[in-house]
Structure formats: C-alpha cells, structure tokens
Amino acid sequence: MKKRMTGLTPLRKWLVLIFTFAIVQLLIQLNIINDYLQATIATIFINIILAVSLNLITGFTGQFSLGHAGFMSIGAYVCGLTLLRIPTIGGFLAGLLTGAVLAAIVGFLVGLPTLRLRGDYLAIATLGMSEIIRIVFINLEITNGAAGLSGIPRFTNWAFLYIFAVGTILLISNFLKSTHGRACISIREDEIAAEAMGINTTKYKVTAFTIGAFCAGIAGALYASYFYYLNPNTFGFLKSIDVLVIVVLGGMGSLSGSVLAAILLAIISTILQDFSDLRMVIYAFLLIIIMIFRPQGLMGSKEITFKVFRNLGGLLSARKGGK
C-alpha cells in the first residue's frame, strides 16, 4: 500500500514543488498575473491553510469546530500589531510566529475543557469561543476597537504564501501518516473503540485542535500583512462557516480536496463578480447542487498524490513511444 502511494522520489517531489513556485513567480514578474489576480491567489492560499488545518480537526479527528476564524484573528492581530511597531521583514516573521503560537496556546486552553463535548455541543462551544475573541478585539484599546487596524505594511508575497501553504500541508499530512495521526482518525471512526484500544482520546483531540489553531494563526498573519487592514468583524462567525464550506465541499478527510475546493470556490466567485446582484444566490445555489450530487465532497476521503504526475509522465512517454 505504502509503496504504491509513493509515486515520485522525494527529490522529484521537491522539483515539482519548486517548478510550480518558479512558474508563478515568473508570471508575476512578467506582470501576466496582475494585482487583482495576485489578491485572488493570496485569498486562495490563505484559505488553503485554513481549510487544510480545519480538516485536521473536523475531517480527520471528527471534532466539529466552528471557531477557526477566532484562531485566525489572533494570528492576524498579533502580526498586525507587531508590524505596526516593527515594519520590517523580521517583524513580520516574528509577528507571524508569535501569532501562530498564541493561537495554538488559546486553542490548547479552549480545547482542554470543550473537547470533552461531542458533535453539536462542541460546535456551539467553539462558536462561542470565537465570538468571545472577536468581542475582546472590538473592546481592546490596543486593537483600535471596531475601527480596526489600518496601514499594516505588506510583507506577504507569493513566496511566503506558497511556503506556508506547502509547509502546512506537509506538516499536517506527515502528522496524519504518523501513529498519532492514525490515533486521531480512529477517534473520528469510533471514539469508544479508540479508547478501548488504549488511545488517549482527549490528548489527541487537543493535539489536533492545537495544531489546527497554530496553522490558522499563520493564515491570519499572512492575511494581515497582505490586505493592509484588519477589522474584528472580518473574523466573525461567517468566516468560520466559509472555511467549513471549503472543507465539506472538498471532502472531510481529504487534504487535496480542501486545496481543490479552495481554488474552485475562488474561481467561482471570481467569475461571478460580473453578476454582482445574483452573485451570492448563484454561489449558494451551486453549493446546494454540488452537495446534492456529491454529498461526500469533491474528493470524499481520497487524495490526489504526486502519483498523478507520474501517471501523466507515463502517459506522455507512452504516446511518444507510439503505443
């Protein structure tokens, strides 16, 4: 099973990753990808980080969380505030890391008591947590309340977006392949059986939650330093729902599904820009249609792996050989 999954050698995997990066970088340099497209790409990659990390919590570990926007906002505000004081690349990276760590700490502290709850109760508890964070940001002086923070210098660029998105995916997919990841999946599959196998279910739920919160913090920091401006209401309940929609649409338990769905939804909403009045109606309608015909999400729990590239390569060389 494992051997079949490894389609390419590690070296080739890295080459594919670097190649993809270089092509987009080149297109940006040549101005073929304009500012508007760049903003769309930023949104896509931030959403990928959010969706992949929420998928770890909800899709793989089976803990229904509606609090992802809360963790994201912690990363965003910490990085934003740092950048307003230290507007350098060092400040950006320091802010990003501090924000992610703080989000993880909050995730840990919130997860410890709430992850004992199940299903809908957990969803409501995490929703409440995220609202508390938002209201704290509205009422704090340092975050400039409801007016938000503006003039945050931009350091988020294609390179950072790409590195952090790929890093998040690698972190989470490697975690899932480890014994710990297996333990998380077994909790989703059957919590009582997992416990009977000697798996410390609370520990793994909290671990998944903390890793997820950490990555959401990174996404928030990237957001803060790309869009110049932060407002607590950006990180409301609807933001969490947006991320959940990506996860469900892509497939609970499929990382590549989350990536695919993040891209697809961005494309759909870009195309729909031209129909501004009906935009949200069509968007919602499309979601309903997709969910009726593919309730398990685009990918179900399957993954697209690097095997695709090998098969593609095999197909091409077979054609050349005239077969």
Add this chain to the structure above:
Amino acid sequence: MLEIKNLNVHFGVIHALKGISLTVVDGEIVTLIGANGAGKTTTLRTISGLEKPTSGEILLDGKDLIHTSAQERVKLGISHAPEGRRVFPTMTVLENLELGAYLRRDKESIANDIKMVYEHFPILYDRKKQAAGTLSGGEQQMLAIGRALMSRPKILFLDEPSMGLAPLLVQEIFRIIKEINKAGTTILLVEQNASMALQIAHRAYVLETGSIVLSGAGSDLLQSDDIRKAYLGG
C-alpha cells in the same frame, strides 16, 4: 488474576452496580450472564477504565487499578472488545488490527501477532485490504476480537460477541473463543446467549439489576432449574 471487590457504580441517581465482587483465575473463561440492563456491560467498562466506579477495588495480579487510566490498563494487559463490535469502518482490516497494537512498538512481534489473528480467523486474511465497514456482521465481530487480541492481553473482555449473528456463526465464534482461551488467554465473557456462554465457560456469574445473585461452574449452572427458567427458556 483479576479480582473485583465490592464494586459500586452510579450513573447520576441510578445505582448501576451494587457492590459486585468476582474473580477470574489465570486460564479461565468466566462468563457474566443476565438480562438486559443487569449491569454486565457496565461491569466490563468499569474494569477496563471506561467508566468510573464510586467505590470498590479492581485488582489485576494483586495491583490496584482504581486510579489508573484506560490506557494504562490496556498496557497492563486488559483488552476489551466492546459491545456492538465497533470496528473502525473506513479503515482496512489490517489497519484495524494495527490500531489494536497501538500501545506496542515492537514491529516484528506485532507482525507475528497479526499472523496469529489470521490463523484464528482465516477470513480476515482474505479481507485484509477491505474497509472494515463493508464486512458482514460476523466478520466484523471476528475483527473486533482479533483487534482486541493485538494488544497481547493477559485477560480479554468480550462484550456480547453473539449479538445480531446467525446461529451457525455464533457457534463458530464460540468455537474460536475457546481456541483463543486454549492458546493461553484468560477470557471474561459477557453474554445474553446464556446457554452458549455456559457451555464454554469454566465458571459463571449471574447478574440481576446490579447484583450478583448466583455463581458457580458453567456446567452446574447449565443444569440449574432457576437458570433454566430465567435465562434458557425452559
């Protein structure tokens, strides 16, 4: 090997187990029989650490387990095949077995034990790459038992292994339970199918609304008039 003394469990105001005492000796099959709601499953769940008792002692080889976690109890040699099979449905048969050995790190002996499980249940070998949720009820029960064996338990808890299975399959499962016991695993079996359980058990306890009302050798209870009337249908 296992000694339970005066175990009490409460669910809110309900007194589910009322001072139960029982012992299981090395190498035995001991069965707990009784009607629905008598507290059989609760007894198993409490001993394996999934339920907290209000008072009492749980001794495994003389060591008190009351304050140990479910994880530690698995490590110490208690393994539990829970009621209703509860296999991990989207994982393959092999992955289920591997998770049964979750607390072990010795890869070689895990591989050996997987072979041992396949010997007990050849059908699982044929199905090893199939998702466990697609197995039949009987196969899932076999997988649940096999998975529980993967932690190399000193004592194996089986909760209603005959539940929902066809009579022929029930016989097959009980034959294998006996086989596992002969291979050296002590078994504590909870069953509603009292006649089958009493046939293979060395000793038995009869549970009624949270108390043990009768105990004795399996064959003796099988002959007893009270038991016949109450649990064996005649």
